[in-house]
Amino acid sequence: MKTGRRFYSAMVIALALTGCATAPTHLVDARNADAAYVSGDFRSALQGYLAWPGGNDDPHVQTKIGNCAALLGQPALAEQAYQRALTLDPNLPEVRYNLAVLYLKQAQSQLIAALPQSGQLPALKPQIQTLLMQIAQTTPFTEPVPAPSTRGKLAP
Known part of the structure; x- marks a missing residue:
């Protein structure tokens, strides 16, 4: 009977140590990602x-993925x-803002591409130029709004 208990105790300790060995690696990886960001x-x-x-189920991680990718x-x-971040948490105004800026950047690219072709419709050229100026004046395209911190998720 004592041998059975020792074996059981040894298995419990081995499983616990195995779980502890993998957890810090994930925490280190997460901290490295935040430090790099x-x-x-x-x-x-x-x-x-x-x-x-x-991370696929964390709206803050998804926001940072979006920011990095942008x-x-x-x-x-x-x-x-x-979009994934908003599906997980629809109450993230910084994500909505960043998504809108992303769409504005895409619209700006399309307008710039359309400008040389506007010779076919001369009345369109001033409208495209006006829209481009409005986009440039209202939206700084340098950096997305930072995501909320993921550091709270790293606490042991």
């Missing part, structure tokens, strides 16, 4: 957030991440 290394941050355990010129991934 804060330092402006968006490529490394994006890789870290995409690999983040449970800054790296990956609008399809940015849009997908922002």
